[in-house]
Amino acid sequence: MDTGAEVLLEGPRGRRLCLELAMMLDPTVASAVFYLGYELDPGRGTSVKLLSVSGDDGGAPPVPSLEDLTGALEALDAGSAGADQIDGALVRAVDSSRPWQEPDGEDALAALPEVQAALVPLASRVLDTPSAQWWNQFRPAGQWALHWSPAGNPAPPRHAAAETLSAWAAGARREEAGAARDRPADPHANWTGTWWSFPEGALRTVAQLPLGLDLIEDSFGETSVSVTGVRGAGRTYEVRSGSDWAALCREYPFPVTASRRHDWFRCTGRHGEWVIPDWEKAAEKWDAVHVTALAYLSCANRALDIDAGRSSVMAGWNPDTTIWLTDTAGEDGPPERWYRTATGEPWVREA
Structure with missing residues (x-):
């Protein structure tokens, strides 16, 4: 991998940061991640359960597809990400780390090649912001x-x-x-x-x-x-x-x-x-x-x-x-x- 965005997305925590930020920026992304992440979660149906919600017609609302998610990610206005949102996504990426067990559903979703590719523009934008400039600094005194x-x-x-x-x-x-x-x-x-x-x-x-x-x-x-x-x-x-x-x-x-x-x-x-x-x-x-x-x-x-x-x-x-x-x-x-x-x-x- 050559670009900074690809380096960031090479890691599970970097991918999770970008996915968390995308969910903050667009409720459509958040909804798709909620459903698709559940399907990939190792605790699906046991430690993680999904309660069904009826739509306006009394039936279950349509479940977003992977194509729906990648399309929403590609349509994101990456330039709208603010400092507080980037910091918040960083906190969520660290807080959801669990090196002692399987990746959760959102981590598994972010690792899919299609999702990684759709996150590249957002990752590039994040690395260009002032909020991320300290990420690669040497140890201060x-x-x-x-x-x-x-x-x-x-x-x-x-x-x-x-x-x-x-x-x-x-x-x-x-x-x-x-x-x-x-x-x-x-x-x-x-x-x-x-x-x-x-x-x-x-x-x-x-x-x-x-x-x-x-x-x-x-x-x-x-x-x-x-x-x-x-x-x-x-x-x-x-x-x-x-x-x-x-x-x-x-x-x-x-x-x-x-x-x-x-x-x-x-x-x-x-x-x-x-x-x-x-x-x-x-x-x-x-x-x-x-x-x-x-x-x-x-x-x-x-x-x-x-x-x-x-x-x-x-x-x-x-x-x-x-x-x-x-x-x-x-x-x-x-x-x-x-x-x-x-x-x-x-x-x-x-x-």
Whole structure:
């Protein structure tokens, strides 16, 4: 793929962003996605059910076809997309990510070649807007660390980065060994475990506030967060594409086939060997790893080829997120409390 639009649409989250935006712009698209997505949803008829509605003549309204959807997408006025709508579509694309199970109906719909082709003009328009220009920027010096907790609870003390990564590596090796011994090799088996590919416990920072408070994969709908400014320097490995993630995995491979096999098979449909970066070894060369928003949109939730037999998944990351592998980042000012009245409402900084 060559164009920026095609790169964006290569990823499940990028496709979902464009589909969410199209639904905001045209109720005809929203209606078609509602019905067609239901038909493709793995939980159709069980965890996801459709209630029938009678039309004016007492019968069921006509169900839109795939051709109806692609025609509506091609007729969209892509230039009418505003900043708030683009940000909202980005939030929905992240919120609907589920790297531990099958793609939902809307993701499956957006992956159809006909739908991807019809979304190209909208994707091109989005990438040209001022709202998307930060999506491929390098890590800024100043960022924010987020501590999700009830109001008034202070952030726990941070451990030294080397200690954190050593504990992560030891725990991940134990889990992999235990999974290889105890879990079935059949990827179809109903089994789940650790599905993310970042080092638990390491300092994570974001660059966009308040938008970054909503760009959280596997969010629990929290309504209160403590935000602390962080300023860091040092050597940052920039992940701006799938090839960047793959290169990191090739240089520092950490096998996770047994512990990730079932979740990542459901997510990607791929059966084979899996690796993630060995974050402890990467810290010998790099102080931080930054995943741009565009890299997240084009790479998350899909199998990224490492070499002939191995692949990886960028799972549990968030757009424009930095993970610190050394102690080169420090607090930059006192913590602030941000809150919202309910999930989906705007975030407000406490006075």
